[in-house]
Amino acid sequence: MIKIPIDQIGKAQGSEFHFHGSQSDLDLQGTGFPVNDTNIGLRLLEAEDGYYLAGRLTGTAVLQCHRCLSEFDYPFDLELGALITFEQRKEFEGEGGIIVVSPQSDEIDITKYISDTIVLDIPYKILCKEDCRGLCSSCGTNLNYDTCDCTQDTIDPRWEKLKELNFDQEGE
Ligand SMILES: [Zn+2]
Numbered sequence: 001m002i003k004i005p006i007d008q009i010g011k012a013q014g015s016e017f018h019f020h021g022s023q024s025d026l027d028l029q030g031t032g033f034p035v036n037d038t039n040i041g042l043r044l045l046e047a048e049d050g051y052y053l054a055g056r057l058t059g060t061a062v063l064q065c066h067r068c069l070s071e072f073d074y075p076f077d078l079e080l081g082a083l084i085t086f087e088q089r090k091e092f093e094g095e096g097g098i099i100v101v102s103p104q105s106d107e108i109d110i111t112k113y114i115s116d117t118i119v120l121d122i123p124y125k126i127l128c129k130e131d132c133r134g135l136c137s138s139c140g141t142n143l144n145y146d147t148c149d150c151t152q153d154t155i156d157p158r159w160e161k162l163k164e165l166n167f168d169q170e171g172e
Pocket residue numbers: 065066067068069070127128129132133134
């Protein structure tokens with residue numbers, strides 16, 4: 001868990017906090033994929049109902065390519081910006097960038113905020129590289145590293161039938 005003890009936040013100027021670790025150290029299971037070498041540097045500034053958090057988050061996510069299914073490292077370097085508030089207000093619900101802390105709590109848990117920030121950075125279509133050639137649909141060979149003897153341009157039998165039709169004669 002990534003928690004900031006409230007009694008360690010200085011009153012006058014911004015307080016700085018640093019966290020470092022792997023997914024298990026930081027309890028970032030919410031991402032759904034491994035995250036290594038996470039570095040979080042952040043500063044807290046006093047805001048009206050709480051604090052303003054600003055900082056930087058770097059690390060490496062281990063993702064699986066949608067096309068060839070191999071795992072690859074995805075480095076990220078992200079800006080952090082969020083409002084930490086002790087007031088549970090209706091309009092805050094479900095909104096990103098707002099961390100609501102119970103007024104009774106003596107620490108600020110930013111674990112979910114950090115997990116969410118990483119997940120939001122991951123592209124919808126995960127590819128190990130833009131031109132990933134994927135796996136052969138017949139034999140499963142990873143075509144990025146190998147070739148296979150399957151004919152890649154095999155014509156679907158249904159289309160073969162269409163080829164037999166002679167379109168030129170239509171309408172004549
Ligand atoms: Zn791939």
